Amino acid sequence: MDTHDAKKPLPRLTPDNRAFWEGCREHKILLPWCQYCDRPHWPPGPVCPYCFGDDLTWKQSSGRGVISSWVVVHKAWLPAFAADIPYNAVQVELEEGIRLTGNVVGASNKTLRVGLPVEVVFDDVTPEATLPRFKPR
Amino acid sequence: MSASETDASTPKFLADKYAIVGVGETAFMRGQGSGRTTRAMGTQAVRAAIEDAGLEAGDVDGMLSYSFNDSTFSPMIAGDLGIRLNFYMDVYGGGSSTEALVGIAIGVIAAGMCKTVVVFRSMNGFSQVRIGGTGARSAVPVSGDALHNRAYGWQSAGQMFAPSFMRHMHDYGTTAGQVAMVKVIHSQHAANNPKALYRKPVTVDDVLSSRMICKPLHLLDCCVETDNACAIIVTSADRARDCKHTPALIRSVVGRVCKPRIDMHYQHGPISTVAGYYGKDILWPNAGVGPEDIDITGSYDAFTFTTMLQLEDYGFCKKGEGGNYVSDGTMKLGGKRPNNTSGGHLCEGYTHGIAMVIENVRQLRHDVDDSCPVGADGHRQHTYDYSLGGCRQVRDAELTANLGWAMPGTGSAMVMRRG
Ligand SMILES: [Zn+2]
Numbered sequence: 001m002d003t004h005d006a007k008k009p010l011p012r013l014t015p016d017n018r019a020f021w022e023g024c025r026e027h028k029i030l031l032p033w034c035q036y037c038d039r040p041h042w043p044p045g046p047v048c049p050y051c052f053g054d055d056l057t058w059k060q061s062s063g064r065g066v067i068s069s070w071v072v073v074h075k076a077w078l079p080a081f082a083a084d085i086p087y088n089a090v091q092v093e094l095e096e097g098i099r100l101t102g103n104v105v106g107a108s109n110k111t112l113r114v115g116l117p118v119e120v121v122f123d124d125v126t127p128e129a130t131l132p133r134f135k136p137r
Numbered sequence: 138m139s140a141s142e143t144d145a146s147t148p149k150f151l152a153d154k155y156a157i158v159g160v161g162e163t164a165f166m167r168g169q170g171s172g173r174t175t176r177a178m179g180t181q182a183v184r185a186a187i188e189d190a191g192l193e194a195g196d197v198d199g200m201l202s203y204s205f206n207d208s209t210f211s212p213m214i215a216g217d218l219g220i221r222l223n224f225y226m227d228v229y230g231g232g233s234s235t236e237a238l239v240g241i242a243i244g245v246i247a248a249g250m251c252k253t254v255v256v257f258r259s260m261n262g263f264s265q266v267r268i269g270g271t272g273a274r275s276a277v278p279v280s281g282d283a284l285h286n287r288a289y290g291w292q293s294a295g296q297m298f299a300p301s302f303m304r305h306m307h308d309y310g311t312t313a314g315q316v317a318m319v320k321v322i323h324s325q326h327a328a329n330n331p332k333a334l335y336r337k338p339v340t341v342d343d344v345l346s347s348r349m350i351c352k353p354l355h356l357l358d359c360c361v362e363t364d365n366a367c368a369i370i371v372t373s374a375d376r377a378r379d380c381k382h383t384p385a386l387i388r389s390v391v392g393r394v395c396k397p398r399i400d401m402h403y404q405h406g407p408i409s410t411v412a413g414y415y416g417k418d419i420l421w422p423n424a425g426v427g428p429e430d431i432d433i434t435g436s437y438d439a440f441t442f443t444t445m446l447q448l449e450d451y452g453f454c455k456k457g458e459g460g461n462y463v464s465d466g467t468m469k470l471g472g473k474r475p476n477n478t479s480g481g482h483l484c485e486g487y488t489h490g491i492a493m494v495i496e497n498v499r500q501l502r503h504d505v506d507d508s509c510p511v512g513a514d515g516h517r518q519h520t521y522d523y524s525l526g527g528c529r530q531v532r533d534a535e536l537t538a539n540l541g542w543a544m545p546g547t548g549s550a551m552v553m554r555r556g
Pocket of ligand 1: 034035036037038039048049050051052053
């Protein structure tokens with residue numbers, strides 16, 4: 001996959017998600033974690049959606065999980081992805097319980113299945129942006 | 138009043154006090170006839186609905202529309218038709234909006250804000266803003282949490298909805314061939330609908346051999362992008378009695394019911410669950426009927442599998458048995474409970490749900506617009522011969538359920554009864 005194509009959309013940092021994307025640049029998956037009820041949530045938000053707690057911290061995920069669902073794209077929405085067809089997009093249920101989006105790299109699309117164990121790999125697509133992707137483990 | 142004190146067969150809130158009394162639409166266009174403004178199409182559809190109801194411009198004083206900022210505001214349409222409004226609102230949204238706006242129309246009539254409301258949708262879904270991603274819609278700026286998927290080339294409706302179906306196949310053994318039957322059945326219905334865009338019946342093999350768009354979705358699992366406008370008229374049951382046709386009385390409305398979140402809806406609960414799982418607990422108790430009482434469904438077919446997931450979560454079959462339900466003949470004309478007798482979005486044309494409501498209004502009038510001969514009284518003399526090119530009126534239709542889809546995390550629904 002040509003991951004360095006500048007025309008592909010890149011993360012837009014906001015106060016709510018900045019820590020996640022800065023963590024990716026350091027090759028860590030950081031999850032927003034509630035200090036009151038000790039749960040992570042996703043996507044990052046200003047308060048804990050489970051208890052209204054606003055004392056959030058960021059904790060590092062193991063980066064391991066399993067594919068919870070997946071697709072293989074055969075018709076690109078954005079022209080920047082046309083050269084990658086067919087490419088996969090997956091949901092990964094991390095060991096901490098939240099479900100992250102990404103791609104599986106280093107494996108044939110034919111091997112994708114719900115329940116496939118994967119772990120995160122980091123793709124430094126530009127000097128400023130790093131995207132988490134996944135590989136089978 | 139507790140549930141035990143109410144008669145389960147009595148609508149809890151609406152009690153048949155409101156009705157849809159007029160319906161109208163433009164042709165469904167894809168290239169041929171395209172290129173009109175949403176204003177021209179919207180005006181034509183609203184005018185057709187008013188005439189269908191036997192009303193005049195001065196009888197309508199409320200207007201509602203929905204769009205993705207790709208339509209014309211209702212006061213413009215009203216002005217073009219000489220309608221002075223006491224109420225209007227134009228809301229953002231696509232599929233699932235129709236039923237929600239019917240609920241709003243009832244609310245503003247009940248509040249005395251106006252008396253009779255037109256709901257319309259006018260869209261150049263083929264020539265301008267295409268759900269498949271080409272055209273203006275693909276140029277929408279990236280924002281917010283869309284980046285958690287868009288950076289991975291995962292953005293269009295098909296791409297975003299398909300994981301719900303993929304997980305359903307994994308959890309329940311559902312097959313692509315089973316949901317292909319939704320397209321097959323709807324194509325047979327469309328063959329009996331002279332205004333449908335795609336009237337040629339297709340087979341399961343046709344669906345499975347059409348090119349892959351986003352595995353597990355083939356081209357023929359996807360609805361047909363269309364230029365069109367459609368309109369319906371909502372008023373009180375009292376006023377409905379003075380209108381031209383048998384009214385479609387509204388028994389229950391669910392408007393944009395949601396999963397615990399709608400972005401990244403799959404964070405919560407079984408991934409294949411859709412908003413109808415929550416909607417059913419409003420729809421059926423309020424209607425005073427259950428799925429087993431319904432004669433015709435209008436389960437939104439943005440894709441073949443969306444029809445299945447909604448029928449399942451609204452309780453037309455057990456969770457996990459949707460693949461069987463949509464492929465065993467229940468859903469076809471002559472079956473126990475036909476779905477989208479017009480051919481739906483897969484074959485008639487893509488209207489963001491409103492044409493599926495129009496179809497059920499006509500079914501409840503027992504006057505669906507097929508090729509059966511029109512009698513001296515102006516009504517069609519239905520043959521109930523459902524062979525290709527024939528009748529599509531469901532015999533003795535009394536109760537319909539529309540199940541509107543915005544996305545896995547949001548949906549709407551409505552039960553109507555023949556007045
Ligand atoms: Zn908490």
